[in-house]
Amino acid sequence: MQSIDKLKDIGPIITDLANQLHISENDVVRQAVYYFAEKIKKKKRLMTFAGTLDNDEAVNMLDFIYKSRLNKDLDISL
Numbered sequence: 001m002q003s004i005d006k007l008k009d010i011g012p013i014i015t016d017l018a019n020q021l022h023i024s025e026n027d028v029v030r031q032a033v034y035y036f037a038e039k040i041k042k043k044k045r046l047m048t049f050a051g052t053l054d055n056d057e058a059v060n061m062l063d064f065i066y067k068s069r070l071n072k073d074l075d076i077s078l
Contacts, residue, residue: 018025053061 014025014028017028021028023031
């Protein structure tokens, strides 16, 4: 029954969004679900790289990224 109570709470929010965006309430929910699914998919792609570097490699990579953000005059040979 808790999920039904939550639906009652978000009903006015969905209605308000539908009115503001000039779309149906079903479209508001559909777009929200697609957005959430895409967000999860992106996170899963990123997580496939988790654990591939040892601690020293990860620290060195983060240090390089941080320094390169601060120093825009990096000498890069192409």
